[in-house]
Amino acid sequence: MSMKASPGEYRPTLWDGLVVAAVLALAVITALAVYTPRSASGTLQVVVSAGGEPLETMPLSAYAGTHTYSHNGYTLTVHSDGTQVQVLYSTCPGGDCVHMGAVSDAGQSIVCLPARLVIRLAGSGADVIVG
Amino acid sequence: MRRMGRISTKSLALWAVLSALALGLSTLDSVIPLCALIPVPGVKLGLANIVTLFALYVLGAPAALTILLVRCLLGAMFAGNVSALLFSLLGGFFAMCTMILLRRSQRLSVFGVSLGGAAAHNVGQIAAAMIVLGDTAVLDYLPFLLALSVLTGGLTGLIVSRLLCAVPRLSRQ
Numbered sequence: 408m409s410m411k412a413s414p415g416e417y418r419p420t421l422w423d424g425l426v427v428a429a430v431l432a433l434a435v436i437t438a439l440a441v442y443t444p445r446s447a448s449g450t451l452q453v454v455v456s457a458g459g460e461p462l463e464t465m466p467l468s469a470y471a472g473t474h475t476y477s478h479n480g481y482t483l484t485v486h487s488d489g490t491q492v493q494v495l496y497s498t499c500p501g502g503d504c505v506h507m508g509a510v511s512d513a514g515q516s517i518v519c520l521p522a523r524l525v526i527r528l529a530g531s532g533a534d535v536i537v538g
Numbered sequence: 539m540r541r542m543g544r545i546s547t548k549s550l551a552l553w554a555v556l557s558a559l560a561l562g563l564s565t566l567d568s569v570i571p572l573c574a575l576i577p578v579p580g581v582k583l584g585l586a587n588i589v590t591l592f593a594l595y596v597l598g599a600p601a602a603l604t605i606l607l608v609r610c611l612l613g614a615m616f617a618g619n620v621s622a623l624l625f626s627l628l629g630g631f632f633a634m635c636t637m638i639l640l641r642r643s644q645r646l647s648v649f650g651v652s653l654g655g656a657a658a659h660n661v662g663q664i665a666a667a668m669i670v671l672g673d674t675a676v677l678d679y680l681p682f683l684l685a686l687s688v689l690t691g692g693l694t695g696l697i698v699s700r701l702l703c704a705v706p707r708l709s710r711q
Contacts, residue, residue: 416648437681
């Protein structure tokens with residue numbers, strides 16, 4: 408087995424700290440860009456889309472109850488009490504969308520990658536993700 | 539055919555073993571319920587990147603790229619999922635290109651290269667998710683995934699640094 412690495416490359420250096428700082432700075436910048444410019448004007452809307460196509464849009468207060476969505480071979484059972492939304496059950500592998508819990512604020516979303524389904528809470532105006 | 543002749547049987551066997559190991563670690567990664575602890579879709583430890591990074595340091599970039607490609611193709615084939623191929627290919631190539639570039643800097647250790655690769659992997663996966671979903675909603679998770687990549691990249695870097703220390707001893711045996 409040939410070695411193309413020098414032993415000096417095994418130990419952390421101060422320059423590695425610079426990479427850590429750069430990654431964390433990028434995380435903060437993207438967080439500010441994604442979360443700060445939210446404007447929840449008026450009533451919250453539940454926007455459900457599948458494969459990029461909008462399926463359903465209605466006020467959160469009117470969304471109360473249990474809803475079932477089937478897309479891309481998977482079925483999601485979504486529940487809302489009129490103030491928050493959560494996926495109760497999903498046939499997708501992993502069930503990440505169930506583990507994500509409830510969303511209740513403008514801009515928050517639940518994503519199910521296998522089902523290609525997005526449930527987003529938006530302000531009554533345009534899309535809340537501005538940045 | 540002439541190019542193939544330059545690869546020794548030993549190298550070919552080593553590439554195959556590392557590809558199989560990467561595939562196994564990738565499968566193990568997918569069954570670890572990390573999302574139950576960290577509720578972000580697609581969050582993983584990135585165990586298969588241990589093999590990619592190890593191959594990059596020990597065998598060089600062409601071998602590491604080949605192992606990555608074999609792992610992505612076989613992984614998608616076994617999963618029977620085309621979108622899984624897009625996720626692993628975009629994430630893997632973002633990570634690989636970043637690690638190759640960072641490794642050219644003589645000042646960074648395997649930890650820095652691993653951290654950069656982990657962050658780039660997450661950026662690639664978010665890009666794949668945006669293509670698959672046709673929606674930018676997944677961008678919400680990028681800050682969390684980038685912050686987590688410091689931990690996962692650090693873990694990968696630690697494991698690979700230990701492996702690299704052990705390789706000269708193993709070669710002598």
